[in-house]
Ligand code: ADP
């Protein structure tokens with residue numbers, strides 16, 4: 567599906583939230599690196615997609631009504647066999663149906679288990695005065711508790727991307743801390759600039775969250791994505 571079709575489909579269904587699968591497809595088309603993710607609408611399909619992608623895989627609930635997937639028991643990581651995939655599929659649906667009996671469920675997304683990296687996040691929200699603003703930070707508690715993030719107004723220049731990465735307090739973690747390999751910061755700059763262009767090209771996107779992105783010594787990949795549509 568083209569990006570416009572993904573957006574049109576959601577709108578025609580009266581939805582402002584894109585599912586992870588839809589959001590990742592839209593971002594992939596904009597050249598943003600995301601983990602290969604496919605929608606399974608049955609247990610059998612989840613099994614065949616897992617075999618196609620190759621183990622280990624991750625299964626997640628695909629529902630526009632479930633925003634925090636892992637809190638609801640909707641994420642199963644590091645599945646190494648068909649048996650584990652089948653059980654994860656059943657467990658996810660059971661947990662979601664119990665906690666969100668009203669939720670519309672599209673299916674379950676199947677994706678490659680990404681190798682561990684330094685978790686970072688890139689977000690976009692719209693400010694009443696400044697319009698779209700991009701946020702960068704380190705993932706996990708550094709963002710949630712310490713609010714160690716930086717902001718720039720769209721469109722960003724390369725210099726903005728450079729600065730916003732370097733001005734967070736956690737920057738030394740990206741440079742390689744206590745023997746850890748340094749992260750490919752140039753690639754993160756590139757990623758931020760791609761998000762900025764994506765936002766310019768999609769005024770209908772009201773909110774964007776790439777959380778987390780795994781950053782490596784050779785590139786980076788978003789493992790979760792959330793897109794909210796507005797009027798645009
Ligand atoms: P939530 O809706 O709860 O934010 P996520 O998709 O972010 O769900 O998954 C929760 C956590 O699971 C992530 O923060 C990440 O640490 C891990 N995770 C998710 N997808 C993958 C993946 N494809 N490979 C490896 N780890 C993943």
Ligand code: MG
Pocket residue numbers: 777778790
């Ligand atoms: Mg997430």
